[in-house]
Amino acid sequence: MPQSPITHYAIVGAGTAGVTAAEAIREVDPSGEILLINGEQFPPYCRPLIVEVLKGERTFDQIHLRDADWYKEKKISLLNGDPATKLNTTEQTLELASGNTVRWDKLLVTPGSKPAFPRIDGLEDVPVFTLYRQEDVERLKPRCKPGAKAVLVGIGLIGLQAMSALREMGVDVVAVELQKKVLPLILDAKAAKYARQRIEESGVEVQLMTSIKKTWAANGLKHPYKALTSGGEEIMFDFLVVSTGMKPDFSLLEGTGIQTKRGIKVSGDMQTSVPNVYAAGDVTEYHDWTEGRSDVHGHWVNAYRQGRVAGLSMAGAKPVPYDPVYLNSLNIFGLPVITMGSSRVDRPKNAQVHVSDVPSRFAYTRMVLRDGKLVGATFVNDVNRAGVFQYLMREKVDIGDVVKSLFNREFLGMEFLYNHHEKAIRGDVEWPVSMDLIERYEKDQSHTRWGAKEKEQGNKK
Amino acid sequence: MRRIYTNHLLCSGCRACSVACSVVHFGVADDARGAIQILRDPIAGFEYQALCRICEDPECVAACMAVALSIDRETGRVLFDRDRCIGCAMCVMVCPHHAIVPDRRAGKAIICDQCDGREVPACVTACSTGAIEFIEVEEEAGVKR
Numbered sequence: 001m002p003q004s005p006i007t008h009y010a011i012v013g014a015g016t017a018g019v020t021a022a023e024a025i026r027e028v029d030p031s032g033e034i035l036l037i038n039g040e041q042f043p044p045y046c047r048p049l050i051v052e053v054l055k056g057e058r059t060f061d062q063i064h065l066r067d068a069d070w071y072k073e074k075k076i077s078l079l080n081g082d083p084a085t086k087l088n089t090t091e092q093t094l095e096l097a098s099g100n101t102v103r104w105d106k107l108l109v110t111p112g113s114k115p116a117f118p119r120i121d122g123l124e125d126v127p128v129f130t131l132y133r134q135e136d137v138e139r140l141k142p143r144c145k146p147g148a149k150a151v152l153v154g155i156g157l158i159g160l161q162a163m164s165a166l167r168e169m170g171v172d173v174v175a176v177e178l179q180k181k182v183l184p185l186i187l188d189a190k191a192a193k194y195a196r197q198r199i200e201e202s203g204v205e206v207q208l209m210t211s212i213k214k215t216w217a218a219n220g221l222k223h224p225y226k227a228l229t230s231g232g233e234e235i236m237f238d239f240l241v242v243s244t245g246m247k248p249d250f251s252l253l254e255g256t257g258i259q260t261k262r263g264i265k266v267s268g269d270m271q272t273s274v275p276n277v278y279a280a281g282d283v284t285e286y287h288d289w290t291e292g293r294s295d296v297h298g299h300w301v302n303a304y305r306q307g308r309v310a311g312l313s314m315a316g317a318k319p320v321p322y323d324p325v326y327l328n329s330l331n332i333f334g335l336p337v338i339t340m341g342s343s344r345v346d347r348p349k350n351a352q353v354h355v356s357d358v359p360s361r362f363a364y365t366r367m368v369l370r371d372g373k374l375v376g377a378t379f380v381n382d383v384n385r386a387g388v389f390q391y392l393m394r395e396k397v398d399i400g401d402v403v404k405s406l407f408n409r410e411f412l413g414m415e416f417l418y419n420h421h422e423k424a425i426r427g428d429v430e431w432p433v434s435m436d437l438i439e440r441y442e443k444d445q446s447h448t449r450w451g452a453k454e455k456e457q458g459n460k461k
Numbered sequence: 462m463r464r465i466y467t468n469h470l471l472c473s474g475c476r477a478c479s480v481a482c483s484v485v486h487f488g489v490a491d492d493a494r495g496a497i498q499i500l501r502d503p504i505a506g507f508e509y510q511a512l513c514r515i516c517e518d519p520e521c522v523a524a525c526m527a528v529a530l531s532i533d534r535e536t537g538r539v540l541f542d543r544d545r546c547i548g549c550a551m552c553v554m555v556c557p558h559h560a561i562v563p564d565r566r567a568g569k570a571i572i573c574d575q576c577d578g579r580e581v582p583a584c585v586t587a588c589s590t591g592a593i594e595f596i597e598v599e600e601e602a603g604v605k606r
């Protein structure tokens with residue numbers, strides 16, 4: 001048999017998208033050479049879990065994406081701390097910070113995103129922190145002493161996690177948000193109200209519709225720095241945390257012809273506009289059908305799924321394209337919240353909104369339907385059923401007729417769910433049926449009330 | 462490999478399965494901590510047995526940002542490393558079978574492991590109506606996912 005030439009795969013960025021892609025390539029192509037270029041010193045880790053490390057609930061050694069042996073076993077060459085500095089798509093090469101040049105046949109770019117900084121005068125004169133990689137935690141942690149005071153700019157997903165870590169360590173926090181609600185990209189006004197209440201109960205001072213205009217060193221005070229808000233208030237602080245969103249990292253793309261808009265544009269099999277170059281994860285934009293537009297909604301499930309599709313197609317398989325939906329699971333100082341799809345819009349056009357709200361229990365559920373299909377859902381406190389609705393949303397199941405019953409706690413629509421999963425539930429089992437049982441339950445199913453006779457039978461059983 | 466299947470027509474909703482599961486895994490009789498949950502729809506008189514159905518392409522594994530969930534490529538089963546779990550509920554968010562229980566007290570997910578190590582899972586043994594069966598299914602050769 002003639003030997004087919006070995007393919008050289010290169011992956012830039014070893015987040016979840018990059019590592020999952022490497023794994024997928026190896027599943028299809030046992031002999032290709034896989035080079036995984038990790039720009040960070042620290043071996044690949046679960047990015048969201050840096051918050052656990054900051055809190056002291058995990059150590060870095062406990063949040064690796066894979067153990068060191070795994071890379072060896074899969075014959076994946078992992079290059080830590082050597083970022084790619086230049087990409088040449090005509091020569092099909094990459095230059096690395098170490099000065100080495102790598103040739104590739106197939107390239108995957110998964111550089112993720114970087115924090116976006118707001119314009120604040122004098123930001124360079126005060127200690128500023130972000131929270132998105134291992135180094136940030138190493139820098140920030142020593143500052144987090146009880147009684148220290150932080151100004152947090154932006155109450156989004158990362159801001160929320162940052163403030164819960166800071167509060168847990170006894171740091172006082174003043175959090176400002178430009179929009180008129182907290183978590184504006186995922187919560188509707190009502191859910192945001194609950195969230196805000198929880199955040200304030202934890203001791204964080206929340207200022208909405210506020211930005212920071214100016215910061216400066218004001219020596220000799222209890223806290224050595226000062227910030228001026230758009231409302232004209234001066235706040236003393238020890239350090240400032242910026243969490244005003246993330247933007248895709250395009251730094252490697254200049255002059256490559258790789259098309260971008262908000263993120264890198266990709267096809268269903270994750271190819272960019274340049275042949276043999278693929279992209280996946282937070283750096284890409286995708287068509288969000290729940291909102292009817294293309295946008296960058298970086299999140300874990302998307303990075304994993306896209307990484308997997310990219311890896312499989314790079315290695316020549318024909319994977320099913322992934323159709324992303326924006327999914328978030330958060331914990332707001334003990335209050336579990338799950339959102340999916342277009343959940344942020346308060347008055348969505350051409351859509352029906354169904355709400356169930358039990359304020360005494362902080363239990364709030366909201367569903368947005370368009371043409372009978374679920375396009376947005378929010379679960380506050382009562383999250384156990386969220387997965388079912390994720391499934392209905394993703395499969396674009398028409399639930400217009402049953403939404404009321406699916407919604408109601410007393411009538412869970414379990415029969416509906418059963419019908420969707422019948423094969424997985426019943427299997428091809430020859431059920432050893434006991435006829436009287438069947439009869440009894442079929443009667444029950446037809447909504448007849450149990451008479452005295454059935455009750456007696458039931459009691460005897 | 463063997464799989465757990467259930468028949469709602471035979472289920473009386475007694476929750477002995479959930480209790481048995483919690484006893485075997487946590488040493489407590491607490492139906493709320495069973496990896497099998499019986500969800501009752503009182504109006505339709507329907508008992509839904511929610512437990513891991515071992516999806517072909519498990520969404521929970523993709524969603525687990527702590528990498529506590531993985532696929533056993535030999536058996537297709539979902540493996541759960543409880544120590545790695547941080548209780549973020551990402552798996553709960555995506556499970557189409559309503560099969561993952563967030564244990565809020567422990568801050569961990571509860572997920573069926575088919576009673577790894579026992580010959581017959583506890584829920585199957587505990588079921589007195591025959592509504593839960595543990596059946597050998599044919600393996601698709603060299604499952605690759």
Ligand SMILES: Cc1cc2nc3c(=O)[nH]c(=O)nc-3n(C[C@H](O)[C@H](O)[C@H](O)COP(=O)(O)OP(=O)(O)OC[C@H]3O[C@@H](n4cnc5c(N)ncnc54)[C@H](O)[C@@H]3O)c2cc1C
Pocket residue numbers: 012013014015016017018037038039040047048049050051082083084085110111112113131132133158161249252280281282283298299300301303327328329526
């Ligand atoms: C604090 C925090 C909490 C989060 N919490 C959640 C959550 O609860 N749920 C959720 O769904 N998502 C969460 N996310 C988002 C989630 O982490 C991302 O969606 C996911 O990690 C994206 O994966 P990725 O592989 O696309 O990119 P990343 O994980 O960002 O990995 C990209 C890697 O590429 C490296 N890189 C960039 N340029 C180069 C180069 N030129 N050469 C070499 N390497 C390079 C970067 O340094 C980085 O290591 C959180 C993110 C953060 C920061």
